[in-house]
Amino acid sequence: MFDLDDKLKQDSFFIGNLNISQLRLMNNSLYIWLILIPKINNVAELVDLSYSERIELMDEIAQISNCIKQVFNPYKLNIANLGNVVRQLHVHIIARNKGDPTWPDPVWGKDKPQELYVDDMHKLIIDKLTIELTKLSNFSL
């Protein structure tokens, strides 16, 4: 049974599952900001995964990157595993654009802006993404 960290759960919305990861949308309407969380307990670092798990995660990072590019056409993707605050292994995939609220700095950090989604607006984003995601054979709701 996969245990999702409480803070990750609270800060994001469920989108769906891939083979190895759960895909979620961060509750910050300032960016299209997804996270992939490998459904494996007690891993913090990429190197805590087995070789095949790591390759599969890289594959899912590429699938989600392509999906974001397809739907939102960002200027740049920011892809990162930090884990300084939440130790459970998770990978951020964030659409960045010139002139966005923290450009060109990263989006993480204690003084960085956050605007929660209101009025179920996150569902619009998830619906847009899901149209592309359902084309992937390893995606399920």
Next chain:
Amino acid sequence: MFDLDDKLKQDSFFIGNLNISQLRLMNNSLYIWLILIPKINNVAELVDLSYSERIELMDEIAQISNCIKQVFNPYKLNIANLGNVVRQLHVHIIARNKGDPTWPDPVWGKDKPQELYVDDMHKLIIDKLTIELTKLSNFSL
């Protein structure tokens, strides 16, 4: 012929080559901060690489992560491709520790501290790493 971005070159020291990437040490003595730069021109995103290049890069990220863990035993690794400032594809692998100058925030950003290495101190770091790196069959100076 591989073209390394001028800013990347200026901001970091050459350590060595792996199969697909060049490995460099960022000139910021506040952290053990390495970067892997795939030796492929005109790529900005992970998804601009071919499938096999991406898998090989993931492998090299894991090798360098293990090397840093072995030599410096950090509390957490921060691994990221941002590219908001320098667009050429490069992956940061940074050893983070509780209480380091920006902990738990990320190390990147315009107001973030930097202390250049002095008196060839970077060579000490590179020498320490190289002892581990030379154990890798795909590493060359």
